[in-house]
Amino acid sequence: MEFSVPGLLKVLITPADVGKRVSVRQLTGSGAAGEKFTDTVGVLTSWDDDGVLMITRRDGRVVKAEASSLVAGKVVPPAPARRRGPAADYEELARIAARAWRPVESERLGEWELRAAGGFTRRANSVLPLGEPGLPLDAALASVRRWYRERGLPAYVQTASGAEGTQELLSAELARRGWTREVTAELWTGALAPVADRDGGAGVVLSREADEAWLARYGREGVSEVALRVLHGGPSVWFARVPGADGEPPAAIGRCVVDGRWAGFAAVEVDPARRRRGLATDVMAALARRALEEGASAAWLQVEEDNEGARRLYDGLGFAPHHAYHHYREPDAPGSGRS
Numbered sequence: 001m002e003f004s005v006p007g008l009l010k011v012l013i014t015p016a017d018v019g020k021r022v023s024v025r026q027l028t029g030s031g032a033a034g035e036k037f038t039d040t041v042g043v044l045t046s047w048d049d050d051g052v053l054m055i056t057r058r059d060g061r062v063v064k065a066e067a068s069s070l071v072a073g074k075v076v077p078p079a080p081a082r083r084r085g086p087a088a089d090y091e092e093l094a095r096i097a098a099r100a101w102r103p104v105e106s107e108r109l110g111e112w113e114l115r116a117a118g119g120f121t122r123r124a125n126s127v128l129p130l131g132e133p134g135l136p137l138d139a140a141l142a143s144v145r146r147w148y149r150e151r152g153l154p155a156y157v158q159t160a161s162g163a164e165g166t167q168e169l170l171s172a173e174l175a176r177r178g179w180t181r182e183v184t185a186e187l188w189t190g191a192l193a194p195v196a197d198r199d200g201g202a203g204v205v206l207s208r209e210a211d212e213a214w215l216a217r218y219g220r221e222g223v224s225e226v227a228l229r230v231l232h233g234g235p236s237v238w239f240a241r242v243p244g245a246d247g248e249p250p251a252a253i254g255r256c257v258v259d260g261r262w263a264g265f266a267a268v269e270v271d272p273a274r275r276r277r278g279l280a281t282d283v284m285a286a287l288a289r290r291a292l293e294e295g296a297s298a299a300w301l302q303v304e305e306d307n308e309g310a311r312r313l314y315d316g317l318g319f320a321p322h323h324a325y326h327h328y329r330e331p332d333a334p335g336s337g338r339s
Contacts, residue, residue: 009072015047017075019169022055025072026065037071043161045172054172058162059305060184060326062172078164086189086261086298090165090323091130093187093300098128100257100264102233104226105151109143110134116151118226122183122327126156129170137173145330155330156182163323171326178331185304190319192263192299196288198317200278204286207239214241216249219269231267235259238290240283244271252279256287263291265301268310280313 013022022044029036042057051067103115103124111131117124125148133140141155148155157174160166175181207214210231215223223231231237234257241250251274255267265287270279288299301319303310 011070011073013044013073013075018044018047020044020075021078023072023074023076024053024055024065024070026069027071028069040065041076043168045168056161056168056172058324059186060161060171060181060324062175086191088189088298088322090160090163093189093322094128094130094160096259096262096300097123097187097264097302099259100234100266101230104229107147109140109147112140112144114144114147116148116153117230118224119153120224120227120230122156123158124230125153126158126327128158129167138177141174141177141330148330157328158325159328160323160325162321166323171328174328179328180331181326182329183304183327184324185302186321186324187300187302188314188319189298189300189322190314190317192288192292192297194318195284195299196292198281198285198288201282201286201289204240204242204282206286206290207241208237210239210255213243213250214239214253217241217244217251217253217269217271218267231255234264236294238287240287242279242282252283254280254283254287256291258291258294258296261295261297263288263296263299265299268301275309281317284317 009025013024021042023039023041025037025039027035028038040055040057040063042055042063044053045056045062046054047067053065053067055063055065057063098113101121101123103117105116107114110133112133113128113130115124115126115128119125127144135143144157145155157179159171159174161168161171171181210218210228220227236258238256238258240254240256242252244251249271252270253267254265257264265284268280268283299319301314303314
């Protein structure tokens with residue numbers, strides 16, 4: 001966002017503030033209407049000897065700034081106050097989300113978890129770095145690449161941004177080493193009861209298994225035995241479907257994992273010919289009621305940044321973004337599955 005009136009401002013940040021959340025204003029141009037300024041809020045991930053700053057915004061995008069162009073800068077609190085939704089920190093949500101989408105194989109590298117599931121989704125085939133690996137970063141990444149190479153998979157590291165305790169510095173180090181960010185999505189949270197209180201959902205069928213009918217609507221072709229293990233993994237897993245016409249796949253499906261106070265929604269998919277009829281809401285309401293019966297009170301879900309339809313739906317149900325997460329692929333590796 002650009003501003004034309006700078007006011008009396010001071011630069012109160014230094015290279016010693018790398019790793020902290022900052023707010024900066026830099027001069028970006030001038031013209032007949034006056035000088036133009038751009039404001040950026042994010043984590044200061046580097047400040048090199050040439051006076052070039054890198055700032056990672058909440059959504060993971062990196063802004064470059066010349067120290068000489070700054071007209072204001074200060075350290076700000078690590079995360080803004082949330083306006084709605086259950087309180088939770090990043091690490092709690094990262095662990096909850098990981099338990100809801102378990103790999104078939106995992107191994108510890110210090111406090112990092114290396115996860116593999118035959119290439120079925122990046123989430124189940126990436127490193128979850130919650131803490132330190134117990135090795136210098138280059139050695140840790142070399143170990144990661146070897147582990148995935150032994151399994152015939154590209155190495156991915158899942159990082160997050162936009163909340164207290166997220167990994168903007170690690171993301172910046174991966175980018176400097178040539179790792180490529182392929183996917184950015186967001187984890188949203190909300191209260192569970194308002195979802196359960198929605199009208200509808202009487203025709204939704206709940207099951208403990210993803211049967212053939214459910215899989216016929218699931219948007220991933222050729223679901224393998226490994227994929228089924230991932231889908232069925234989690235503390236308390238439920239599958240929902242709205243039956244379709246005779247001989248047709250379900251009109252809508254969804255998946256929910258109940259884990260303590262949290263209910264995680266995923267795989268909410270609707271027949272394209274029957275969208276905008278409230279079927280996704282029906283599925284989520286039915287799953288939410290079951291989760292409430294099991295003692296959950298809070299909800300989370302993940303949505304990719306370009307899925308505008310889903311984002312509108314979840315906003316209307318009372319969800320709001322908590323943090324963004326990203327998958328970084330090792331240099332010179334082939335692509336892999338969806339997130």
